[in-house]
Amino acid sequence: MLEFIVRRVLWTIPVILLVSSLTFVLMKSVPGGPFSSTERPLIPAIKANLDARYHLDWPLWKQYLQYMKGFFTWDLGPSYTYRARTVEDILNQQWPVTIQLGLCAFLIALCVGVPLGVLSAVKQNSLIDHGSMVVAMLGVSIPAIALGPFLIWIFALKLKWFPVATWGTPAHIVLPAVTLATFYLARFARITRASMLQVVREEYIQTARAKGLREIVVNVKHAFRNALIPVSTIAGPAFADVITGSLVVERIFAVPGLGRYYVMAITNRDYPVIMATTLLFALLIVFMNLLVDLSYGVLDPRIRYN
Amino acid sequence: MKRMWLVALAVALIFGVCATGQVKTLYWNLASEPPSLDPNIATDTTSHQITKMLFAGLVDVEDETAAVIPDIAKSWDFDAATTTWTFHLRDDAQWTDGTKVTSADAKYSALRTLAPETASEYAAILFVIQGAEAYNAGTGSREDVGIMTPDPYTIQFKLNVAAGYFPSIAQLWVCTPVPQQAIEKYGDAWTEAANIVTSGPYILGEWVHDDHLILVKNPSYYDVATVKIDQVYCTMVNEASTQMAMYESGRLDVINADIPLEDMDRIKADPVLSKEFRSAPQLCTYRYGFNAKKPPLDNINVRKALASCVDRQSLIDNVLKGNQKPAQTWTCPGIFGYVDGVALGIGYPYDPEAAKKYLADAGYPGGVGLPEITLMYNTSQGHAKIAQFIAKGWQETLGIKVNIVNQEWGVYLNTCHTDAPQVFRMGWCADYLDGNNWMYDVFYSASGNNYEKYNVPEFDALVLEAQGSPDQERRLELYKQAEIMIAERDCAFIPIYFYTRNTLTKPYVVRTFSALNQEHWNRWDILPH
Numbered sequence: 140m141l142e143f144i145v146r147r148v149l150w151t152i153p154v155i156l157l158v159s160s161l162t163f164v165l166m167k168s169v170p171g172g173p174f175s176s177t178e179r180p181l182i183p184a185i186k187a188n189l190d191a192r193y194h195l196d197w198p199l200w201k202q203y204l205q206y207m208k209g210f211f212t213w214d215l216g217p218s219y220t221y222r223a224r225t226v227e228d229i230l231n232q233q234w235p236v237t238i239q240l241g242l243c244a245f246l247i248a249l250c251v252g253v254p255l256g257v258l259s260a261v262k263q264n265s266l267i268d269h270g271s272m273v274v275a276m277l278g279v280s281i282p283a284i285a286l287g288p289f290l291i292w293i294f295a296l297k298l299k300w301f302p303v304a305t306w307g308t309p310a311h312i313v314l315p316a317v318t319l320a321t322f323y324l325a326r327f328a329r330i331t332r333a334s335m336l337q338v339v340r341e342e343y344i345q346t347a348r349a350k351g352l353r354e355i356v357v358n359v360k361h362a363f364r365n366a367l368i369p370v371s372t373i374a375g376p377a378f379a380d381v382i383t384g385s386l387v388v389e390r391i392f393a394v395p396g397l398g399r400y401y402v403m404a405i406t407n408r409d410y411p412v413i414m415a416t417t418l419l420f421a422l423l424i425v426f427m428n429l430l431v432d433l434s435y436g437v438l439d440p441r442i443r444y445n
Numbered sequence: 446m447k448r449m450w451l452v453a454l455a456v457a458l459i460f461g462v463c464a465t466g467q468v469k470t471l472y473w474n475l476a477s478e479p480p481s482l483d484p485n486i487a488t489d490t491t492s493h494q495i496t497k498m499l500f501a502g503l504v505d506v507e508d509e510t511a512a513v514i515p516d517i518a519k520s521w522d523f524d525a526a527t528t529t530w531t532f533h534l535r536d537d538a539q540w541t542d543g544t545k546v547t548s549a550d551a552k553y554s555a556l557r558t559l560a561p562e563t564a565s566e567y568a569a570i571l572f573v574i575q576g577a578e579a580y581n582a583g584t585g586s587r588e589d590v591g592i593m594t595p596d597p598y599t600i601q602f603k604l605n606v607a608a609g610y611f612p613s614i615a616q617l618w619v620c621t622p623v624p625q626q627a628i629e630k631y632g633d634a635w636t637e638a639a640n641i642v643t644s645g646p647y648i649l650g651e652w653v654h655d656d657h658l659i660l661v662k663n664p665s666y667y668d669v670a671t672v673k674i675d676q677v678y679c680t681m682v683n684e685a686s687t688q689m690a691m692y693e694s695g696r697l698d699v700i701n702a703d704i705p706l707e708d709m710d711r712i713k714a715d716p717v718l719s720k721e722f723r724s725a726p727q728l729c730t731y732r733y734g735f736n737a738k739k740p741p742l743d744n745i746n747v748r749k750a751l752a753s754c755v756d757r758q759s760l761i762d763n764v765l766k767g768n769q770k771p772a773q774t775w776t777c778p779g780i781f782g783y784v785d786g787v788a789l790g791i792g793y794p795y796d797p798e799a800a801k802k803y804l805a806d807a808g809y810p811g812g813v814g815l816p817e818i819t820l821m822y823n824t825s826q827g828h829a830k831i832a833q834f835i836a837k838g839w840q841e842t843l844g845i846k847v848n849i850v851n852q853e854w855g856v857y858l859n860t861c862h863t864d865a866p867q868v869f870r871m872g873w874c875a876d877y878l879d880g881n882n883w884m885y886d887v888f889y890s891a892s893g894n895n896y897e898k899y900n901v902p903e904f905d906a907l908v909l910e911a912q913g914s915p916d917q918e919r920r921l922e923l924y925k926q927a928e929i930m931i932a933e934r935d936c937a938f939i940p941i942y943f944y945t946r947n948t949l950t951k952p953y954v955v956r957t958f959s960a961l962n963q964e965h966w967n968r969w970d971i972l973p974h
Binding site: 169171172174185217228288292295303305396 | 478482561633635636654656680684690693696
């Protein structure tokens with residue numbers, strides 16, 4: 140297992156190099172630059188001053204090395220858009236908010252989605268099953284951009300249970316977390332249900348029943364644990380997804396998270412922010428996939444890492 | 446240390462006021478994180494709104510007329526040629542660290558804007574000062590820039606050309622005195638709440654990035670007695686529908702821009718909201734530029750046909766719904782040099798029959814034989830609706846096939862620079878209140894903003910004469926001739942509308958409306974409610 144982990148960690152190096160190279164080439168290929176945000180083009184002398192200040196007059200290979208060095212030494216340089224702030228300032232201040240929101244959303248999705256899927260499978264073709272799957276279908280289908288304002292209208296404007304937007308108290312987390320969680324909740328519910336239905340038809344489940352085990356023990360101890368493998372496969376990337384932020388949810392609820400920066404950095408051609416966030420997200424995805432692979436062995440002892 | 450005492454004093458005052466139940470807090474939405482609170486560097490309206498309240502300017506402007514009025518400079522004068530401007534500063538303005546605001550701070554600010562290492566995007570606006578352009582380009586020295594400070598309360602600017610509009614430039618953020626002592630001590634981080642030293646009506650009490658910002662009344666402001674609102678709590682809600690929901694739930698006192706289009710009809714019909722609604726003019730013009738080098742737009746009659754076939758009033762009533770004003774000329778109302786094209790008959794009003802005739806004169810009767818025309822805009826729901834409306838008019842009235850294309854902003858600007866499509870969307874907002882900012886800065890042949898690549902020596906001569914003439918009557922006449930040339934004779938573009946800013950204000954807020962979109966909260970009040 141240790142060898143497996145070391146091998147996977149070493150594989151991270153070429154992955155990061157590939158992602159960083161691709162990101163660098165793509166962002167430099169897109170027309171427009173970081174200092175052409177208005178209709179007014181800069182006169183050459185002023186553009187030259189800006190290029191000199193941010194080393195954009197360096198050869199591309201040198202700029203690339205500079206970004207990579209900055210990433211690994213956590214000295215990411217200034218943002219081009221927010222001139223008084225460094226990229227690490229932005230990550231240090233905004234990412235914890237995104238993680239907080241993402242964790243809440245992930246817990247909601249997991250704690251509601253998985254039991255809903257189990258219940259649907261156990262009570263297959265019942266009213267509970269149909270009801271749960273309608274909820275799941277709606278959750279997958281309704282985009283956050285529609286669900287967010289709808290929740291604001293109901294729970295903030297009409298019922299006045301929660302604040303409309305902004306951040307600061309636990310009450311502020313509820314609506315954005317539910318909005319962010321709904322899609323993943325629905326996916327967890329559907330996959331758990333499908334997986335459970337497949338597992339309960341396995342021979343070892345029939346054996347367990349034949350041994351006279353109680354239905355709840357069969358379902359929870361034997362079926363559920365094995366049914367979790369496909370769930371954990373999507374849970375890893377889903378976790379990485381929610382803790383890296385959502386432009387839509389953060390924008391609707393004015394959450395001061397990182398998701399908005401990631402997208403706005405691309406629009407503003409804020410190269411250091413693009414490079415840093417992309418590499419960070421790539422690392423997270425790689426790490427989460429490693430955790431998922433490790434979880435397989437825990438969930439199914441037949442899986443070996445050689 | 447002095448600043449800490451001031452903040453403490455300001456907070457104590459507010460708590461004191463709180464205790465008596467009279468605190469006046471304005472809840473405002475900035476819509477986004479201000480990219481910079483450094484007056485020499487900021488380029489956007491969000492940042493300018495805050496810097497305006499944090500720093501007293503060299504001079505200021507009236508809200509609705511945008512006329513230049515005293516601020517730190519209590520008066521100013523100029524020589525006969527209007528090339529030397531002298532500003533006399535008040536001696537009671539001070540920084541929040543207790544030091545006096547002097548002419549050295551104003552000089553430092555302008556020179557810092559021009560310094561190549563500052564890399565200020567707005568440096569070019571000061572190139573009217575002698576030696577400024579050379580210093581910025583690295584070919585001249587700091588000492589050769591025409592800014593003198595004969596004494597601590599006098600500053601003098603020597604200009605390259607006669608510029609009667611110079612006070613309009615002096616009121617800009619790039620000339621706002623900045624605290625050298627704080628900038629040199631903290632570097633780029635000098636604008637953080639813990640480090641910043643200011644001189645205006647408000648102190649930066651708190652700045653939680655991307656979340657909120659609190660301004661607190663500055664007890665050391667020279668005119669603090671007139672400031673009625675104790676603090677301004679600024680949120681940073683970017684989504685227009687969320688902003689609207691916050692206003693309706695009482696979490697915001699004002700919406701100063703970006704009322705959702707979908708809510709406009711409801712607001713106008715609502716007995717409460719309709720009274721809180723107001724369209725204020727905004728010094729901007731929306732236009733469709735022509736690439737007159739690309740056939741068939743190289744034929745002036747095709748351009749005239751397109752310009753005559755834009756039903757601006759219907760566009761405003763049915764699509765924009767924000768009480769915008771139809772534009773037939775370029776310079777917008779409120780700017781020196783504006784001519785009322787609609788009243789004077791300059792430009793091309795909506796006239797379908799005339800449009801058909803122009804097209805026939807161009808050799809394409811009923812649009813027969815006319816190649817497809819590309820109409821491009823930068824990706825945005827609002828621009829898309831306008832493009833669809835105008836293209837529909839051209840198709841139905843003139844039989845022209847229009848290919849509507851949109852591109853992401855950065856890509857779009859690049860396209861318009863390098864290979865502009867036949868018709869493209871552009872806008873322009875005033876930096877200062879003179880026709881020079883609209884004619885010379887946009888349509889002069891060498892201007893970087895001249896996306897139409899309009900290159901007519903006669904026009905260039907007109908705007909250069911207008912730029913340098915000390916005779917204001919003559920300048921007005923020259924700008925009128927320039928309008929006739931670009932908007933009518935050569936039909937270089939289609940002026941579509943003059944912007945308005947749709948606002949909602951709670952009835953207990955006593956406010957002014959800034960034409961330059963930089964509100965003076967220090968002139969506002971909040972009534973008991």
